[in-house]
Amino acid sequence: MEAHLDDARLHVVAPPGSGKTVLGLEFMRRLAGPSLVVAPTRTIQSQWAERLRQDFAAGAADWISLDLRQPGLVTITTYQMVDQVMSQPGAEPVLAALRTLGVQTLLLDEAHHLKQAWWQSIIDLRKRIEGVHTISLTATPPYDSSAAEWERYIQLCGEIDMEIPVPELVLNGDLCPHVDLLYFEFASPEDLQQRASFQSQINELVADLLHRDSLAEQINKHPWLLDPEAHEADIYAEVEWFSSLLIYLHTRGARLQPELLELLDAEAGELPCFDTEWAQVLLRGIVSKKQRSLWPQDFVRQIEALLKQHGAIERGHVHLLPSHARNRRLMRSATKLRSIEAIVRVERETHGADLRLLVLSDYIYPEFLGTHCERSRNAKSLKLGAVPIFERLRQLGDERVGLLTGSLVIIPASAAPTLLDVCCERGLSPADLRLEVLEALPDYRALTLLRGASRQLVPVMTETFARGAIHILSGTQALLGEGWDAPCINSLIIASNVGSFVSSNQIRGRAIRTNPSSPLKVSKIWHLVTLTGVPHDEPDLDCVRRRLKTFVGPNHREAAIQSGYERLGIPASILTPQQCAQVNDEMQALSANASWIRQAWLGPANAPDWKGLFYRSIQVKGRKLMHYAYLWRSVEAVLYGAALSILGVGFDAFRHMLSGGRGLAVWGMLLLMLLIGLLRIAPDLWRALRLYRQYGLTGVTADRVGRSLFRTMHALGKFDEDMPEQALTVDRFMGQVSVSLKGGNRMDRHHFATAFLEMMGPIRSPHYLISSVTSARSTYFPFPELLRGSEAERAELLRQAKRLMGNVRLVNCRSREGRRVLLQARACSIFNEWEDAGESLSRWE
Template identity: 30%
Template sequence: MKNNLFKDLQFIFPWRSYQKDLLTNFSTHISDDHFHVIAPPGSGKTVLGLEIVKRIGKKTLVLAPTLTIRNQWEERLQNFFTKEHFESVSFDIKSLSNINFSTYQSLHSFYKTFNNKDAYYTYFKDNGIETIVLDEAHHLKSEWWKCLYELKQSSLYTVVALTATPPYDSERTELTKYFQLCGEIDDEIATPDLVKEGNLCPHQDYVYLSKPSDIEINYIVNFRRKIAEFIDELKHDQEFKQFIYNHRFYKDPTENIDELYANPEFFSAIIIFLKSCNEIIPFEKISILGFEKEDEVEIPRLTNTWTELLLQHIINDKLNLPEYEHYIITLEKKLKKLNILDHNKVNFIGNNRIYKSLFSSPSKLKSIVKIINYEYSHLGNKLQSVILTDYIRNEFINTSEKDIKNINKLGVVPIFQNLRISIDNKNILAVLSGSLVIIHASLLGEFYLNENTDYYTTKALECDSEYVIISGKSNTKSRMVAAITHLFEIGKIKILVGTKSLLGEGWDAPSINTLVLASFVGSFVTSNQMRGRAIRSQINNPSKTGNIWHLACIDPTIEDGGRDLEILKRRFDAFLGISNTEDVFISNGFDRLGLPKTITLEEVDSINKQTLKSSSNRHNTTKNWEKAIFKGNKLGRELKHFFEGKKQYPVQKKIYYNDAVKYALVELTITLSIFLPEFLLKNLHVLLNKGIVYFIYSILAFLGLNFGVKTYNAIKLYLQFGMIHKDIEKIAHAIFETLYELQHITTEKSNIEIIVTLLPQGDVTCSIKGANQIESNLFINALNEILQPIENPRYLIAKNIWYRKKLSIQNYFPVPKIFGDKKERCLIFLKHWSHQMGKSKIYYTRNLEGRKILVKARLFHISGAKKQVTKKSIIWK
């Protein structure tokens, strides 16, 4: 074994308890030459990375996304691990030492200089590099990923990956590549542990809603109206109907069976469209979808989603329809004119035009002003606020005060201009971005205390001479950022407007207590990095709390608030925080904020008023963190299955139950008390002439005709929807038992508990307690696969019970990939499934009969295929 090159390095401070736990497990995790750690901002990720490098003890290349973060690594090494200057360090990738700090960009540029890639691999091997550290590893996509992955494949390297947020919102191929390079996640430092230890301050997320302008509302309403008119025209368009009738799927489905089974939703859309036109559809056309009886077919109504799907498939299929080329081109022109077709994608929601305007709606400028003024009224001189956005918008730099209300874009300058005319104390406001720096003229003396005046030039702002624009030479950018940050940290600047590209990652200003995220460009990762600026604790300020504000503009034509709010909800999957509910808990996801599921324009003001009120009670935020941290000891995975009824769950369940028993009891009583005497009088001669047995048969026939059909339908509904939470519990145990038998779970069985909870609104949550992180992920992922709408699994599973077949309520479920890759494993799952759910059967879907069943199973889910059925969460328990 080689000598440890870094044995003389020693961390000179005590480790936090969560850091100690992570390092205790390090030797187990590193056995596969990978160590992949999720560590939130403020967890000491850099010093942990250096300790890991020290323990591995081999020549190391540390890579970071920016020069600022690269420099932090060297600074932490020299100040935290040695009392004397450590010499064996290099910043130059072309001149390697024992420990080397560089950026991904530098490595990629270096990689491109090699025509012969073998020479690139050999260079690092000859220089003895054996460990590669990937800081902020979520940046590793595309080209940066390629030059590293090829290097990793060329020799046996130990790879250490550190990130605050894995890029879960990336495309599946990108995410796969990410894990190929970094390895599976080995350990995670939990935000509650950081708050508990004082590394992060108590904090809360708030959403401030805005209403679109009248112009924006009119545009949206007109867009929706035009789509409705277009669909109505389409239903009366004889040429389009003739085209549908002549399409090979409808004209001769049996001749195109394989292709049809590969695209059942296209054929379904054809049937649904024709039905909406009141066309008669022969049953033999529909039977191809797996239906055996005409009365079990319930064709859904035509919706925007089905029409969108129909048109999308027609456009995708145009190469197979040369005889209709001219007609399809005409149709495409019509769709483009309506702004429905963009880059060959049919979109009835209007993402590109409507939601770009909502994302950057000028209504958000008013929201920012209200938030800052409210926070300033409560915090006074304690306010330290940062507003981060995407663009600078220099075109508004000289906007006069009377024209500021006409600014129609979101950006650094528009935000600055709106705040400039609305705050009383103007010298607390400043701008810091890569190309624009503005401060109040009264702060110039402070700025130049530690700066050379020869490096900078200043110019008064034309629209307001109280402010000056500071410009520096090209090599002074980092000094300027440091100088403005210093003015912010000492409280001379209290409101700082900047770009997320400059301040979103790697920038450190622990005094921030109010952060407004006015950004709509970027990933979950970027959002989490920006949020991390406000939640760091501050030395000498143990009572610090952080408020993080998110902005959303409501679409009044969409019940759940529209696309802007939807994107924000998805981003919250990357945020772990405290709930804003009576029973406080720590979790990721948007639901923890307790906002209504449906939002109208009329409700926006009252919701905002309540949000502002909550934000002012920072002491309550601290108390809630303390309370919630006490409830748990580690992060666990949880799956939530959403209730899909039209009414609230207790009401819907009661309806199903009442319907199932009502006709068996109530109507029976009514029938016997009201109608039976009349029946007896009218049929007395039957009793006298044909006897009691015949008479009883007559009564039973009478009762059956009166309410037998209703009873049948009610029982069918109850069996299908009324017991979902009980089914989820049984499915969860079947998955657990299978994972255990296949040895994917090795934790002692008696230490593990499956917890299924039926929530008041009808949603069901399921979690596994006592399993390790990898086991927990396998369990939750398998359960999620089963409950999701069916796509294209190798095997399906269904209860093999006679009354379900008779009632036509056969529910099919996909067998999870982890069990469905081989038949032997699938049969083990069938055994445990049958034990929990009752006698069941598996269906192989890769033959003709199996494809038919798969199509039928998919149709069962197709109406909800666009909806989110389940959601994976992280929760502190």
């Protein structure tokens, strides 16, 4: 630990439930002095105090303080309180008390909260307490933050000193074996009808736009098209919108001026068709504040009226694709109550009296309690929330269902004796609580803790739950989704719509803690998905995909631990109720197979050297923190698909011939079917040729870019550990390309992968571009931020790229010529659909 404190900061990343609190206590002990612990919520603040009292019972009450204005040997407060104190004129007396006390340690728990809020107050506090050491603990560093947020975060917490991966913690017994499972349900007919109606309106709108001569006339009069050279800087800043103007005119059959196409380094035949996505780009630009003044105001009002007529404008924003609000209705569909009920039945059968199941949702909806019981069976009025879930499960006949939210707490009447015992053990008297009989629910009691005992509400309910007086608990992720310590949970149903890495990881962490009372604990995390049955329009599934992107768990089809949705082995699309039922059956079977879950993490019982089979390798399919890259929008992928299409048609013809066909008729049929096959693949073949013109064979490009980058980082000493070039591998299969660095430490692989994905990813606004020019095409690669710091670093990457890629040059995108090149590069990136090149994966095998 001392080796990491040379800058007086220690930054530790470990999953929820892995013992960060114990780690923090050990750091405080070693630094030997008064400490200030800062937590994000009062619940977590209370848990720190509880842990200290458990571990240091003798006299703990004398030296623990929960009041920042009256600090003690260990003061535990919240970020909100620090912000409140530091933002007021009366901060100096509090700071003076901390300095007089001689605070040595500032411990920031769940430090990811500091990426946006409270960070300035914490920095001010640290500056005004001399000699303090900062220890930052988090399970979820804000990798998905903006560059500014990440810079602030690192400025406060320091670079990550220690990151402990989940597989190591499971192997060491610090986390329990667990598995992610999905349960699918089709949306209600009402929701599907609403989406279909909206899509029909949008299709009519796009068709209307293409036939509007007035729109084409106004676009042709736009200053950017009349004098593009004079507006080159504006076009550079809005290349996507400028492209939408040309795409609209081209789709209408207009002949575009060569100088307009030259700006984008494109030919008319390379422009995509004007579809819903391009229509959204075009219309957003027309009604935006920035562009509005460039159009006649009567024309803008006509466009706005047209948008309102087709229901394509919400709160002043144009939405031709389903908006977040429309998707949210689907994601909160009450059909998920059926999924929850089915999961509970399976888990109850599997665990029996040992079941400790938590359902987390986003909202409470107290109006559905009790008296609305009959109404709750009406799917049209029902909503997905803590109370409707409680009602649905209560109606299953299980008398041990509880409700825990910030404003409403309900327990079964049968749990009252256990709860009273817990209160007594925690020093609460009968006068500190009230159990109210519910008229509509005579077998249940509403719980309220009075006066200063309200802080004890969550701990009391947690212990009552752990002792088995409650088997199923419905709650809100706002109260229980972060920092809540309940090791007894062995099943978690996420009925929340959170998709971000930080929030999802915190929720998931409630279930993966080890339970001293149950050494063989295996936990299940259920994710609910509402389907539309429409390819490429599954917003709820997309949310779950994002959620699973960074979580590791067993691969359901092979012996590996990895992240990502693909490890679940679910079909690419589920279009029928039969497919949905089949997948659900498979998930339920896995849920009941605790031995498989345990073995997937810990290995076969007869393989004591299973730990030796694990190696640290991180895969990447995108632009996040990655060490392994898949690029699937490649020429090879398209050609493979085309070849398979032809083979499929040819096989049908050959099978017809074998079934009895004879003579010229059969050969004529074969020729006709092969011709149909060629016509079928013509668009894909054209796209493949277009991609080849821009990028060449992706596998070759990825290999050369990866090796150029590896050699550069190696020559510049960017790797902490020395490794041979053989550590870099490039694999190709069926048009997919994977690049992996199986060597070095975690940060080496992280830095390499980040830089590689910058170069192979979409072109935004880089400072420099690498331009590779051949007789057939020009290819552009963004220069990675990691290596643009000095001229020597830029020169070394360029030197290595020339050795492997031939004629390349460095383009400064801040120069006039560079802006023109960047404009062309960004246009090519948009037209060739290079925006979503992959997705990140972590893998141990």
